[in-house]
Amino acid sequence: MNCQKFEVVVNDIAREQMIDAGARAEALRHIDDCQNCADRLADERAITTRLRELAESVKSAGAPARVEARLLAAFNEISRVQFPAPPVFARQNRRRYFAVAIAAGLLFMFGLSAVLWRQAPPPANQDSRAASVAGATNNLATTTASSTNVSSAPNVKKYVARAAVWRRKSATKREDPASAKPLGDNAANTEIATDFLPMTYGGAMNLQEGGQMVRVELPRLAMASFGLPVNMDRANEKVKADVLLGIDGLAHAIRFVR
Amino acid sequence: MFRGDPEAFAELYRRRQRNVYRFALHMTGAPDVAEDVTQEVFMAFMRGDNNFDERKGTVNSFLLGIARNYVLRRLRKDRSLVSIDEVVETGEAAAGEALNRGEAIQTMHQAVLNLPEHYREAVVLCDLQELSYSEAAEVLGCAMGTIRSRLHRGRALLIQKLRPTRDESATAPERESSRCFA
Numbered sequence: 001m002n003c004q005k006f007e008v009v010v011n012d013i014a015r016e017q018m019i020d021a022g023a024r025a026e027a028l029r030h031i032d033d034c035q036n037c038a039d040r041l042a043d044e045r046a047i048t049t050r051l052r053e054l055a056e057s058v059k060s061a062g063a064p065a066r067v068e069a070r071l072l073a074a075f076n077e078i079s080r081v082q083f084p085a086p087p088v089f090a091r092q093n094r095r096r097y098f099a100v101a102i103a104a105g106l107l108f109m110f111g112l113s114a115v116l117w118r119q120a121p122p123p124a125n126q127d128s129r130a131a132s133v134a135g136a137t138n139n140l141a142t143t144t145a146s147s148t149n150v151s152s153a154p155n156v157k158k159y160v161a162r163a164a165v166w167r168r169k170s171a172t173k174r175e176d177p178a179s180a181k182p183l184g185d186n187a188a189n190t191e192i193a194t195d196f197l198p199m200t201y202g203g204a205m206n207l208q209e210g211g212q213m214v215r216v217e218l219p220r221l222a223m224a225s226f227g228l229p230v231n232m233d234r235a236n237e238k239v240k241a242d243v244l245l246g247i248d249g250l251a252h253a254i255r256f257v258r
Numbered sequence: 259m260f261r262g263d264p265e266a267f268a269e270l271y272r273r274r275q276r277n278v279y280r281f282a283l284h285m286t287g288a289p290d291v292a293e294d295v296t297q298e299v300f301m302a303f304m305r306g307d308n309n310f311d312e313r314k315g316t317v318n319s320f321l322l323g324i325a326r327n328y329v330l331r332r333l334r335k336d337r338s339l340v341s342i343d344e345v346v347e348t349g350e351a352a353a354g355e356a357l358n359r360g361e362a363i364q365t366m367h368q369a370v371l372n373l374p375e376h377y378r379e380a381v382v383l384c385d386l387q388e389l390s391y392s393e394a395a396e397v398l399g400c401a402m403g404t405i406r407s408r409l410h411r412g413r414a415l416l417i418q419k420l421r422p423t424r425d426e427s428a429t430a431p432e433r434e435s436s437r438c439f440a
Binding site: 011015043044046047048050051052053054055057058059061062063064067068070071072074075076078079 | 388
């Protein structure tokens, strides 16, 4: 080994690094013959020793604790932004959802029970009134063709209109007239009635103040009193009639039903 | 990387902060700058400014690479941190005194600080931080041959700087050492 080759490995030898064993042996043999290279290796070893002393002197040195505290604070801040804590919000939202769901369920149950209560059949004494009203409504709308001779009178129309208003007012609690048919759907649909005929002694009383419809049976001959044709062969038979009673208890109008 | 786990971050910090701090301290000679650099390195790491890729090297090399950038930036910003003249004077003054161990270490530290940045980096990483050539090459982003060359040159400069002290303490005749550094 010459001095140039020695210069290549002198650092590793001085720093006690792993090198090829043959190269190391040659280098050590070279310094036996070359004083300059021996001094060079001594210098390198000296500087290695002093560098190690320097490294040892600051071996335990480290950043102060306040750096770690600042970094952890910054880390928590960044984490809060990058990884927002969902559990708290989720729990709150879950509670809100449960509360809203329970409230919605209760509202639905109340609404359903109210609808069922409205659709339930009314007591018997109210059924007859409701049926009469329903029948009057249906007949007012559908049976004018069968009594054209009666509905042509202007005073009859007035009473019919009042009766309709009265019917709407008294039936507001029953929005579905078809559901209030105590006599049955078939009876309401199959009955044919005249328009309401004013009773002479009833005057022009305002039926909007209230009233009542009562179904009665009269001798067929009574139809003649209102100018309706009567088969005298059946004069003794009964005929059904709806009488509109005002709040004064007097009959204001009548219609005949078949 | 830490998925919001502060304990994981704290554990990594406690393991690695000394290497970063010592590197910055050896490179700048200023504890407050080393403290700032350490903080900046881990701040950058937690922010993910430089994506760590384990295929490219170890975490230690990665952190030291970030530290190196911050140190160089700081040195260029404040050149007065290390003054060549000041260090030369310190070395010459120390040469005439009987050195105890503490003073010798201080002199050595000043000599290291006096080295040019490229050589200083190699000496600090390989001799003071005891990194292998390959690890130092990862930190500095250069070839292993470059590291060996810079380390060789840096150590030769240190020998030159400290020779008066050694010669005086050893009372040996002064030798021409330029031959070995050529």
